[in-house]
Amino acid sequence: MNIKNVSEKFKITTDTIRYWESEGAIPKIPRDSNGYRQFEDVDIEWVEFTNNMRKSGVSIQSIAQYLKLFKHGDNTFGERKEILKNELLQIENKLNELTQTYKQLKSLVDRYDSVMGGCEMSLKLQRKEDSYFIH
Template sequence: MKYSMKEVSEKFNITPYTLRYYEREGLLPFVQRDNNGRRIYTDVDLGSIQLVNCMRATGMSIAYIKNYVSLTTKGKDTVDERRNIMLEQKEILKEEIKKYNDLLELVNMKLDYYDEKISRDELKEIITERNNKN
C-alpha cells in the first residue's frame, strides 16, 4: 500500500515535521515522491518509521540510529554489527526497566504504609466513637 504524509503522521502520532526531519537526517533514505513531489510512504517505510520511533523511545540518539540505518543499506555483511547494536540497546532497556521496577517498589511501599496508617486511624476513630457512646 501507499500512504500520504498525513496518514503516516496520524498512524504514528508524529508530526510531518518529524517525518521530514527523519528523512533529512538519513533515517528514512528510501521515501519515494509522486509526480507533484509529495512523499509517498510504503509498508516498508512504515516498518522503518516504527523502528526509528522505537529506537528514539529507548533513548538512542539520532546519530546512533543514523549509523544503524546506514548499516542496513549495506546489506547482509552488516547483520552482525546491527545485531550487536540491538543487543546493546536491549541491555540499556533492561537497566531502565530495573530502575523503574525499583522505583515502583518504593512507591508501593509508601502506599502500603499509608494504607496501614489510614486503617489504624479509622480503627482508632471507631474505638473512640464507641467509647464516647458508653
C-alpha cells in the same frame, strides 16, 4: 500513505518524520509527481521501528547508523547485531532502574493507603535524604 496519515498512525508529528528522514533514521521516502512523500509498507515499518526505538531512548545517531549498515547488506550483520545488543543492554538497565523506582513508589502508595484506610488523620511528611516519606 501520505505523511499526515503516517504521523496520525504513530501519534507523532509530521515534523518528527521529516527530521528522522533528514537525519537518516528512516530511509528517504519516495515522492509523487507533486513532491509529496508517499510511504510504502516498508517505509511505514521503518517509521514504526524508529518510533519504538526513540520511545525506548535509542539515539537518532544509533538508529541512523543501523539503517546505514542495513542498506549495505548482509555483510553488516555483525555490526548491526552489535548496535542492537548495545541498545538492548541500555534498555535492560533502564528497565531495572524503572523497576526499582516502581517498587519504591508502590511501597509509598501502599503505606499511604494503610495509613489513610478509613482514618481521618493527617499525614506528616518527614524529609529524609531528599525524599519524603510517611512518618
